[in-house]
Amino acid sequence: MNAENTPKKRLYLVITILFPIIFFLLLELGLRLFNYGEDYPLFQPVANQAGWLETNPNVVKRFYSNPENAAKVQISPVYFKADKPKDSFRIVVQGGSTAAGYPYGRWGGLAGMLNDRLEATFPDREIEVITTAMSAVNSYTMLDFVDEIIDIQPDAVLIYAGHNEFIGIMGVGTSLSSAEARGTTLLYLKLRKLRLYQLVQSVMNLFSAAPIDQAATGEARKTLMAKAAAGQLISKDSDTFALGEQQLAGNLDLILSKYAEAGIPVMVGTLASNEKDQAPFVSEPERLSDNGKMLQQQLQNALTNQQLDELSELTKQYPSSAEAWYAYAQATLATGDAKLARERFVIAKDLDQMRFRAPESFNKIIRTAALKHQATLVDVNQHLAAESKDGIIGDELMLEHLHPNAEGYFLLADAYYEVLKSQQLIGTWGNQLTREQAASEMPITEVDRVVADFKIKQLKANYPFTDTPYDVEFPKPWHPVIELARQKVEKEKSWVEIMSELLTFYQQTDQLDKGAVVARMLAQASPTNSGNNLSAGMLLMFKGEYQRSLRYLLRSAELNPNNADTWTGLAYSRIGLGQKQLALRAIERLERLRGNPDTINELKQQVSRL
Structure with missing residues (x-):
């Protein structure tokens, strides 16, 4: 009797184990069949x-x-x-x-x-x-x-x-x-x-x-x-x-x-x-405690009077106090010992119990x-x-x-640029800008700086920078740049719209250097937009940066091969680089597109002098 029931018991046990697995598997398949949930691919x-x-x-x-x-x-x-x-x-x-x-x-x-x-x-x-x-x-x-x-x-x-x-x-x-x-x-x-x-x-x-x-x-x-x-x-x-x-x-x-x-x-x-310049957010003992209040007073007095010995004693008395070490570091820096001061600033940072x-x-x-x-x-x-x-x-x-x-x-x-250069991963680094030139035209616009300043003020108006949060008002728009920044903060317009208007403002006010930065950003954001690439290429061409202009002008020509302005820019850039045959090809294409006759004659005269 027991022998006969053994296979049935085993089957029952297998079904008991597999049933929930099969149930949840079918439920998972059903949810996917009805498109429930998301994958959120990167x-x-x-x-x-x-x-x-x-x-x-x-x-x-x-x-x-x-x-x-x-x-x-x-x-x-x-x-x-x-x-x-x-x-x-x-x-x-x-x-x-x-x-x-x-x-x-x-x-x-x-x-x-x-x-x-x-x-x-x-x-x-x-x-x-x-x-x-x-x-x-x-x-x-x-x-x-x-x-x-x-x-x-x-x-x-x-x-x-x-x-x-x-x-x-x-x-x-x-x-x-x-x-x-x-x-x-x-x-x-x-x-x-x-x-x-x-x-x-x-x-x-x-x-x-x-x-x-x-x-x-x-x-x-x-x-x-x-x-x-x-x-x-x-x-x-x-x-x-x-x-x-x-x-x-x-x-x-x-x-x-x-x-x-x-x-x-x-x-x-x-x-x-x-x-x-960032004091610890939370120290031990906490400021609101009696020991914390007493320690703060001692630190303030010792720091005001530059009593290094007293500050040293306080760090020994409160070895886990981030505030004590921070005050000790400040006083050490005031003596001119920057190396030792940095060591103490790092200790203060590491003891800060708010782990930001x-x-x-x-x-x-x-x-x-x-x-x-x-x-x-x-x-x-x-x-x-x-x-x-x-x-x-x-x-x-x-x-x-x-x-x-x-x-x-x-x-x-x-820092990463210099390491990439030392590794020679990309190729020959022959056309690099000087560090000073690269810094002067970094892709952060005046609008970005105004928005960033406002965001940081908002951040510091909240916990943990302050225990009493307060409102921060955006500055009154007294300048077109400030107004565009306000529109970005209020999300009244898209980033593309705001940058396009900023580019127009720079062009109208002959600020070509700033305009070229914005135009590059727009082209990089929308590599399939021929107009943005044309703007970037033309502004770089006007600045005499012919080699850099080619990247954007060639992309513009690929996206919209029948745009006369693109071929005009390509012709001028090729001439600027001394590329006579390529310049002639660009001029021929411009003629087929019935470009401006005066511009074509001027281009031919410049090519003849190469």
């Missing part, structure tokens, strides 16, 4: 532009199930060809808000700065610098992107990231994290692709707290990063701090190993932040990982320090705690 086809891809601005929805949070973090779309051109050099940038260029936007970031400068250095070669950087992301997000980046066959990957390991998407110190354990978070990155998982997440969101009204005051007005950090103070000797180090080391190890296996060169940068700035141990992790996987180290921290007063990074290059100003962003990109 790269997607460009609408109405066959053969082109763009970075997906909504890719962050992979990680933020709450649409209110996802709407605040978007990646800048960059167009590039789906089939990589044979003669192109394709670079992909990975990182957080600094790599993305906050608060200036794409062209202030690593990709925008580098793309513009590399185009000038290699006018005869197609350069593609694609950014996947965006605010609030850390090494988990970067790791999740790696396979898709490998698929588009980059010739190099540039990484600048690490500030968001504690306070960022899935960071160990954020309330927005999906899990505390790294293994669980890596599993989440796999599960979130399932439609069933997305369904469960949507149901949970229905019962979650109402979205925060950004027009509200007080707690509701905190930035996304500040809300993530709420109540998450992390001391240097805590388990959470150690988890953050393990998170960066483990994820960076996986990232670099994947690229190494694919044979893709990687350049990874050390991290820089405001050491000298990466600790110094992260740079050691980055160096170790780069050496292990034969990635090239870009010492951004030292590059910026070398250009800072007393060799200590401060407000001269930083807008607040860690985002560079325009000059700081240029230096960040310059």
